[in-house]
Amino acid sequence: MSMSVDIEKSFGDFTLKLAFEAGDETLALLGESGCGKSMTLKCIAGIVRPDRGRIVVDGVTLFDSEKRVDLTPQKRRMGLLFQNYALFPNMTVLENIRAGARREKDRAKREKSVAAVIDSFGLGELADRRPHQLSGGQQQRAALARILVSDPMALLLDEPFSALDSHLRFRLEREVREVIRRFGKTVLLVSHDRDEVFRMADSIAVMRAGGIEVCGRRGDVFADPKTRAGAVLTGCKNVSRLTRREGNRAFAEDWGMELVLPDGAREADYVGIRMHDIRPGRGENGFRCRVVEEIENPFSFTVMLLAPGGGNAPVGWETEKHIWREHRAPELEINLPKQSLLLLRE
Amino acid sequence: MDWFPLINSLRIAAISTVIIFFLGIFAAYYIAKAPPLVKGVLDVFLTLPLVLPPTVVGYLLLRVLGPKRVIGAWALAVFGVKLTMTWWSAIFATTVVIFPLMYRTARGAFESFDESLAYSGQSLGLSNTYIFWRIRMPYCRQGILAGTVLAFARALGEYGATSMVSGYTPGRTATISTTVYQLWRTNDDALAFKWVLVNMAISFVVLLAVNLLERRGGSGGGRRRA
Numbered sequence: 001m002s003m004s005v006d007i008e009k010s011f012g013d014f015t016l017k018l019a020f021e022a023g024d025e026t027l028a029l030l031g032e033s034g035c036g037k038s039m040t041l042k043c044i045a046g047i048v049r050p051d052r053g054r055i056v057v058d059g060v061t062l063f064d065s066e067k068r069v070d071l072t073p074q075k076r077r078m079g080l081l082f083q084n085y086a087l088f089p090n091m092t093v094l095e096n097i098r099a100g101a102r103r104e105k106d107r108a109k110r111e112k113s114v115a116a117v118i119d120s121f122g123l124g125e126l127a128d129r130r131p132h133q134l135s136g137g138q139q140q141r142a143a144l145a146r147i148l149v150s151d152p153m154a155l156l157l158d159e160p161f162s163a164l165d166s167h168l169r170f171r172l173e174r175e176v177r178e179v180i181r182r183f184g185k186t187v188l189l190v191s192h193d194r195d196e197v198f199r200m201a202d203s204i205a206v207m208r209a210g211g212i213e214v215c216g217r218r219g220d221v222f223a224d225p226k227t228r229a230g231a232v233l234t235g236c237k238n239v240s241r242l243t244r245r246e247g248n249r250a251f252a253e254d255w256g257m258e259l260v261l262p263d264g265a266r267e268a269d270y271v272g273i274r275m276h277d278i279r280p281g282r283g284e285n286g287f288r289c290r291v292v293e294e295i296e297n298p299f300s301f302t303v304m305l306l307a308p309g310g311g312n313a314p315v316g317w318e319t320e321k322h323i324w325r326e327h328r329a330p331e332l333e334i335n336l337p338k339q340s341l342l343l344l345r346e
Numbered sequence: 347m348d349w350f351p352l353i354n355s356l357r358i359a360a361i362s363t364v365i366i367f368f369l370g371i372f373a374a375y376y377i378a379k380a381p382p383l384v385k386g387v388l389d390v391f392l393t394l395p396l397v398l399p400p401t402v403v404g405y406l407l408l409r410v411l412g413p414k415r416v417i418g419a420w421a422l423a424v425f426g427v428k429l430t431m432t433w434w435s436a437i438f439a440t441t442v443v444i445f446p447l448m449y450r451t452a453r454g455a456f457e458s459f460d461e462s463l464a465y466s467g468q469s470l471g472l473s474n475t476y477i478f479w480r481i482r483m484p485y486c487r488q489g490i491l492a493g494t495v496l497a498f499a500r501a502l503g504e505y506g507a508t509s510m511v512s513g514y515t516p517g518r519t520a521t522i523s524t525t526v527y528q529l530w531r532t533n534d535d536a537l538a539f540k541w542v543l544v545n546m547a548i549s550f551v552v553l554l555a556v557n558l559l560e561r562r563g564g565s566g567g568g569r570r571r572a
Contacts, residue, residue: 072468073465073468076469080466080469082465084462086465088463088467088481089463090485090487099467099472150469
């Protein structure tokens with residue numbers, strides 16, 4: 001079971017051009033709003049027609065511009081979950097789910113699968129309510145039940161948690177992970193939230209300006225995001241322009257720091273380091289920095305540090321509260337371990 | 347008191363309303379989805395009868411439906427029917443005059459429709475016909491009902507185009523509005539006033555209905571209530 005997508009679509013001066021493959025796994029499309037990630041889902045679902053390309057799911061060609069195949073959304077069997085869940089407002093939960101089951105022509109079978117999905121999603125008590133009488137979480141559950149009863153070949157989830165209050169997200173993420181696990185086929189998740197993506201997905205495709213910049217297993221993508229956008233989107237807040245000097249040395253322009261890179265380091269335009277990868281004390285790539293600002297978070301401190309060499313951007317160091325209390329001073333020694341440096345292309 | 351004008355007015359208004367109900371929804375549905383340029387041009391054209399004086403509409407209709415004009419002559423030759431000066435001639439006039447009311451309110455309702463509902467419906471395998479009648483129409487119900495009632499009210503009050511196309515023949519083509527004019531002209535003030543009261547009573551009920559519908563559908567979002 002797999003999904004293979006290779007499409008191109010232009011809108012004015014925006015071009016969506018991407019290719020990826022996914023197996024029986026959750027692939028997250030991670031990117032800022034406007035990068036084309038939701039458009040990609042719409043192309044796969046058949047709502048937007050690509051200019052060129054091919055979309056194949058489980059061996060069925062949904063779209064092929066050369067062979068002139070373009071199945072209707074009805075025939076594609078994609079389980080598309082919208083940000084606002086798109087429950088039909090004039091129908092109760094039960095009627096919504098029945099509408100999702102209409103592909104099954106046998107009435108008895110249909111009622112059986114509707115009853116089964118209502119039971120497994122715990123919607124029994126809500127069956128006669130209308131969507132506006134449900135909480136955000138209940139709406140999401142009803143929408144997922146409606147999709148699963150339609151027996152889709154893949155799930156396409158468009159920012160499924162963005163309409164929810166943050167305290168609900170954690171619980172609903174667990175519910176959706178369980179749904180995905182039982183579903184067992186390809187799931188595409190569109191999100192701009194790196195934490196959500198890391199918790200939900202097996203693989204990640206980082207998108208920018210209509211294309212995929214980096215694609216890989218989630219651990220690999222977070223460990224080596226390869227591009228500046230990839231680093232920023234996976235949550236790396238310290239990024240500086242980099243000029244290579246002789247040997248393994250390079251100068252981080254914005255931080256004003258000369259760094260030693262790992263042996264055989266590849267060419268890079270930028271260097272990045274995650275805020276929690278900075279270490280206090282002396283060491284290789286160590287600098288005595290001035291504290292510009294200390295920001296207190298609920299469970300940590302973020303300390304903004306400026307190197308003496310006259311950099312224009314401070315480096316942020318995030319550390320546990322007790323560690324910062326130990327080291328707190330107007331000036332202090334930090335080091336940027338070379339194996340933690342992210343070497344990035346534009 | 348001869349009730350013919352009331353019955354005639356009601357049947358003309360009812361038939362015209364049924365016609366523009368489908369015509370207006372059809373036009374609104376396709377034009378709401380059209381590219382901006384096509385939309386702009388068609389919109390001007392279809393809204394024109396709303397701002398033109400009804401006498402101008404009547405004049406234009408006579409230019410095509412009159413017994414010596416294109417369509418009028420054809421109908422006379424093929425079916426032996428005169429398209430003007432009968433009670434149902436008023437249906438042509440009324441339909442043209444009230445069309446923009448239905449079209450514009452229906453288009454407004456369709457434009458407020460959340461397309462993601464249609465897209466999810468399609469992905470769930472629902473036919474486009476099912477989506478139109480079971481999801482889109484119920485969602486836009488308030489706007490469409492309000493437009494229908496408003497169009498019906500306007501149809502009852504139609505005078506200018508109707509009097510030109512249907513004329514005034516007591517017991518044959520007289521409507522409430524043409525009767526009021528005729529009675530006033532012949533100094534039958536008492537009877538004219540009775541018809542005025544009848545007309546006002548009907549309009550009052552109809553506008554009350556529009557208000558109730560609009561209040562219930564305040565958010566425009568189907569049956570959603572605050």
